[in-house]
Every structure is written in C-alpha cells, then in structure tokens.
Amino acid sequence: MIPADHPRYRSLVIRERMAAFAREGIVSWEGLTAHGRGEAFDYLIGERTTDSARIAERTAAAMLLCARHPVISINGNTAALAAPAIAALQRACGALVEVNLFHRTEERVRQIEALLRDAGVTVFSGTAEQLLPLSHDRAWCRREGMYAADLVLVPLEDGDRCEALVRMGKQVIAIDLNPLSRTARTATLTVVDELTRALPAITDACTTLTSREQAQLLDSLDNHYLLKKAMDEITARLSHALD
C-alpha cells in the first residue's frame, strides 16, 4: 500500500497498476521496464505537453485524417495505459486497430484484444502472418491490416519495427518520450509526449482541424526540427533545475 502523502503518489499508483497488468499477462515483464524508461523521460520534460509536442499532435491528426488506410498498432503497455483513449481516437479518425507484440503468444494477443474491446475499440483481428522483414515476433501482422496500411501509428514502439515499416514505404507516426531514440529519429513524425496526454490531444485535433489547417500542417512537417525543439525544451528546463 503506497502512502497517500508520498510525493510521487500518482506515478507509483500507475506503476502498481502496470504491475497488476503484468500479473494478468497483459503487460510483459520487460514491458514494466519500458514503462520505467517512459516515466524517467516524462519526468525530464516536466510531465507536461510541450509546445513542439502540441504541433506534432496536430500534425499526427492531419496525417491520420488524410491517410487512405491508417492502422494503429497496439502492444501490451499501450493497451494497459490507454485502452479507452485508443477507442476515442479510433472513433475520431476511423483507423483500424491491430495488436502487435514483441513478446508474442496467442494467449497474450487474445487478452489484449479483449481488454481493447471492453474499452470500446473495434479490433481488427484474424490470422497473422510473418509479413514484416524482422527477425523476431514483431514480424507478425495481418495482410489486410498493418501490411496493407499506408500509415501506421505506433505508440511505444521499438526501433526495429519502426525502421522496417518506414523501409516498406509506409508513413509512421511514433509516440516516444525519448527524442534521441532510433524510433523517434526514424519515424515520419514523432510525438514526444506521454501516451495518455498525446492520444486525447490527437483525438481532439481530429475533430477540430479544418481542411486548410490540415494542409498547412502536412506542408510544414519536419520531424528533425520538431525533435530538436523537443530536446531544446528538455535542456532549457534541466539547465535551471538545480539553481
């Protein structure tokens, strides 16, 4: 039991929630560590949506709305942290939602699909094949889902799969709190923000952006510039943190 007066109470409660999902098998044990990395980077950006992240979120919405066949790829951590927010985003942009796991078992896929459905997501399921050029479980996806997509939103992704999707000619939107990661640098667009802040912001932009704003955001998309701005925001904050 975490004492309510603990200064990191919220973070510790989410951590315990993730541990509970790990006990159920939804979150992998390695996924708990990945969650910790996310906690650390969020701490460094001040646990807030920065100005550059806000632009990235609006740009992500424009890309999703303009895509022909957008797919949202879900892993255990994403489902555990944000299943209801995924449902809302799907309603706003009409994307397919497909489960793809690094530590893949049929049982885990079923559990995560059930969690998503309980939250109101329409899950694109069916038979997976090893279609992506990768050496591990992440190669599995569905022919009419991610394989056919022109745009894939990959929250909390590993660098390998992001690279593979980009090499296949797809547009990739990553949500990654580390602006230096391979995923962040490889993606077409990277949202440097925490998942449960980023998804509602993208959903909100999906319902409010005008066609003209969408075109402007797509015209001015420059991921390297956005990553540099994100890094500037982090270092500006850190350099005065101990004054």
Added chain:
Amino acid sequence: MIPADHPRYRSLVIRERMAAFAREGIVSWEGLTAHGRGEAFDYLIGERTTDSARIAERTAAAMLLCARHPVISINGNTAALAAPAIAALQRACGALVEVNLFHRTEERVRQIEALLRDAGVTVFSGTAEQLLPLSHDRAWCRREGMYAADLVLVPLEDGDRCEALVRMGKQVIAIDLNPLSRTARTATLTVVDELTRALPAITDACTTLTSREQAQLLDSLDNHYLLKKAMDEITARLSHALD
C-alpha cells in the same frame, strides 16, 4: 530470444535478467519499472562515468573509510544487479551489509540474503524492528545495524528513506542516476552513475586513496556542486545530440 544484432542488445539482456529475478521474487514488479528509469537516465549520461561522478566515487570511498559504523543498505534491484560488487566493496571498506526492502516480506528478505551470501557477502541479519520514522515497510531495520550507523550507503534508494536517515543525523551516500531526484538532493553525497560502474569505482578508491587524499576529498565535499556538474554534463551532451 533477443536477436544478437539488436542495437540495444546489452540493455535488453540485462532487462531479461531482471525479469528472471522478478520471476524468482528477488526483484519486485515495481522494481522492474525502477530499473527502466535507471536505464533511461544512464542513456542520457551516455552510459559512462562522468568526471563529476568520478570525484563523487572517490569521496564516497573516503567517507566509508572514515566512518565509525558504516552500513550498506541493499534492496532487490541492488542485489540482482550487483551482488558480487557489493561483496568486493564490503571487503575493501569493512561496512555492514543489511537488507532493507520497500516491498518487504520475510520470504523476500531471506531470498535476497541468500543471493548476497552466495556472492560472498557477509550479511548482517537478525531481528528487524520498525525503527525508522516512515509510514511503510521501509521503516524496518536492525537496531545494531542501520539504526546505529553513522553512515549509510543507499544504492537505488527512494527519497523518503533517504530523508528519514538524514533527519536522524546520519551521513547518507546515495547512488542515483537522476540528479534531480529527492534522494539525490537530500543525500550528504550523491554518486550520479550506474550501479555496476559506481560500486567497483568506489571499491577501487577504497584501496588506493592516501589518508591525505581522503582528508582533501572530505574537506571539499559539496553535493549541490557535484549535482550541478552532473546536470551540466547531461545537458551539454543532449544539446548537441541531434546536430
């Protein structure tokens, strides 16, 4: 199975090792998340011992050698990552080694003590009492161990217990990769370095520092200065990382 060509191979292997220790009960599920935070901060300092950390490690050695009754406090993550390095440090500085857990059960204490003994540590055990002014399991320690210590080395500590120990008038050495954490700011001395690099460096200094060097290091101890240097080293690296 992690492919050997994965660019984060070493980090992923240690992560799997920590997950295996979690399966055994040595590492708590929340401890896996804490390990992930450590990974992120180590990534940001470039997975190397910085100049300021080197000074902190030499100062830690001087403090351990000059203490009357030094105690090294061990939690699950520390035992899992560095049991042999703890044994070597104990041989070099003569400190008591005592297990203190946030998520405490008698069974976990026994398991971690066994892991330490297998690595060559002389473990100070016996009956624990609720002696520290804290609201959770961390209050437990041993009267002749940490309670009587004039100096406590707390690797991977939480902020609460660090504050409680300092309030009790003890000198506290923390090993913490986050220079902004409450632990880092509260400790008498903070080593901003990864545990398995920090412990051997402290051990090495214990065997090589002259009495005169020890006195000089203790005279010039300024934790706030060291933390600011650590932060400068991080931000200097980050500000050019995306050029």
